[in-house]
Each structure stands twice: as structure tokens, then as C-alpha cells.
Amino acid sequence: MTLLLLAGTHEAQQIAERLADAGHAAIASLAGATQSPRPMRVPSRVGGFGGDTGFARFLDEAGITAVLDATHPFAARMSDRAARLSVAQGVPYCQILRPGWRPGPSDRWTMIARAEEAAAHIPTGATVFLATGRQGLMGFSNLRGRRLICRVIDPPDAPFPLDNGEFLVGRPPFSADAEYALFKRLNIDWLVVKNAGGRASEAKLDAARGLGLPVAMIERPPQPDAMRVTTVSEAMEWVRSL
Numbered sequence: 001m002t003l004l005l006l007a008g009t010h011e012a013q014q015i016a017e018r019l020a021d022a023g024h025a026a027i028a029s030l031a032g033a034t035q036s037p038r039p040m041r042v043p044s045r046v047g048g049f050g051g052d053t054g055f056a057r058f059l060d061e062a063g064i065t066a067v068l069d070a071t072h073p074f075a076a077r078m079s080d081r082a083a084r085l086s087v088a089q090g091v092p093y094c095q096i097l098r099p100g101w102r103p104g105p106s107d108r109w110t111m112i113a114r115a116e117e118a119a120a121h122i123p124t125g126a127t128v129f130l131a132t133g134r135q136g137l138m139g140f141s142n143l144r145g146r147r148l149i150c151r152v153i154d155p156p157d158a159p160f161p162l163d164n165g166e167f168l169v170g171r172p173p174f175s176a177d178a179e180y181a182l183f184k185r186l187n188i189d190w191l192v193v194k195n196a197g198g199r200a201s202e203a204k205l206d207a208a209r210g211l212g213l214p215v216a217m218i219e220r221p222p223q224p225d226a227m228r229v230t231t232v233s234e235a236m237e238w239v240r241s242l
Ligand SMILES: NC(=O)c1ccc[n+]([C@@H]2O[C@H](COP(=O)([O-])OP(=O)(O)OC[C@H]3O[C@@H](n4cnc5c(N)ncnc54)[C@H](OP(=O)(O)O)[C@@H]3O)[C@@H](O)[C@H]2O)c1
Pocket: 006, 007, 008, 009, 029, 030, 031, 032, 033, 046, 047, 048, 049, 050, 051, 052, 054, 055, 070, 071, 072, 074, 075, 076, 077, 078, 079, 132, 133, 135, 194
């Protein structure tokens, strides 16, 4: 029995550790989005599968008997495909999806469905911290007249694609104190955040709350209608139940 662990999250790292400790046969798959990802404790492959056909072939050729999808809540294409094709090939599928963040009483969040909607809420002249990563940056091209600072994990290999912005390199995890100091030093007026959920990247929201900063919160894309758990322990339960 060989499990395919679709990775790219903190939970995937934790699951890989537990699988390795349990001696469970597994292959972890990373998209290759970051240049030097933390090594996984189970054998890994890196890079896209090559669309639906490539994924279906991989399941077959690697003798995959179950798929545990621990991709990011915004990796909608991969999750949709993995759920669809696993079921079609009779391979059990389960998604681990951490709960989304919810605003507390003192939070100043504006929920938006897409990056493009941020411009309707963020005033001209604002300095905006984009905690959304490099992908999808062009969705903010209508934020003209605002200064954009986009945090990325790897040093950029190309200039910022918009003339009103810059990259800031930083590798998580970040503490709330460090985020607070950073937003203060950069004179941030607004944050744009994807509703990823989870403790690991929540520090920016703690800091925004402390500073009274408004947040444009991008809501999650639709998730597959499939077996789902929310914690690493539940995911391991599912693996044991197979
Ligand atoms: N989106 C985010 O905000 C975000 C944040 C943090 C981490 N991540 C991680 O970064 C990766 C890419 O995210 P995304 O939003 O670009 O995903 P996506 O839009 O759902 O997928 C785009 C393409 O990337 C490849 N891919 C995605 N996840 C993969 C995996 N685990 N193993 C192998 N190939 C994978 C597939 O390429 P092919 O079509 O060639 O098979 C897929 O079609 C994911 O693993 C995700 O967990 C994403």
C-alpha cells in the first residue's frame, strides 16, 4: 500500500513525519513552488504531474493506493483534480483542510472573493502589505496609487511586475512581535491576506489587530465535495482506517 501525500503545507510536513515514524509506505509530492523546501521525512517528488492525464498516469504507475491531499486551501486546481481522478480510479481520497480564520470583535476585516476586489476598499495613497505570495500578483494591478509590498519566500528572479510595488523577502514562521514591528517600520496602512487558516501563519493577523490595521481577507475558493478532515491526527486516523 503506497500513499500519495500531496504536500505544500505545514500539516503535510507533520503528516510525513508521522508516516515515517509509523513506517508507512508513502510518496510526498511538492509542486516546486519554493526553491528550497524543507526536506520531507518520506520519499518525495517535485514538480507538476502534467495535468489530469499525468496525474492519472502517476497514480497508476506509482501504484498509489490512497491519496491524502494536504495542499494549501488555495491550491484549488490540484485539490479538485486529485479528488475527481482518485475517485474515478477507485483510489480512496481524503483532504486535510484546516478551518479558516474568523474575525474577532476588534478585527477590522473586509471579506473579498478575489484579489481584484481589494481596490474597491483600499484608499489611494495607502501602503499595502500583500501577504498573498508572488502568485496572482497581477490581480492587484488595479491598486494604482497605492504602494504595494509583497512578501515572498525566495529572492525574486524578476523585478516587481507593477511600477508601484516591491518585494520583501522573508521565510516563515514569523512571530506576532516581529510582524508588529515590521508593519510599524514599513508604515503599513492595509493588509491583504488569503484566508489560509492555521496557527502557523496567524501572527500577521495578531499584529494587525494590535495595530488596529484593516485587513482585506480573500475568501477561500470552493473545495472538493469529498472526504475531509481538519487535523493531522484525524488524517492519520484516516490512513490507519484504510
Ligand atoms: N496557493 C497558495 O496560496 C499556496 C500557498 C502556500 C503553499 N501552496 C502550495 O504550493 C503548491 C502550488 O499551489 P497552487 O496554488 O499553484 O496550486 P494549484 O493552482 O492548485 O495547482 C497548480 C498546478 O501546480 C501543480 N501542483 C500543485 N500542487 C502540487 C503538488 N502538491 N504536487 C505536484 N504538483 C502540484 C499542478 O501542476 P500540473 O498540472 O502540472 O500537475 C497543478 O495543476 C501547492 O502544493 C500548495 O500546497 C500554495
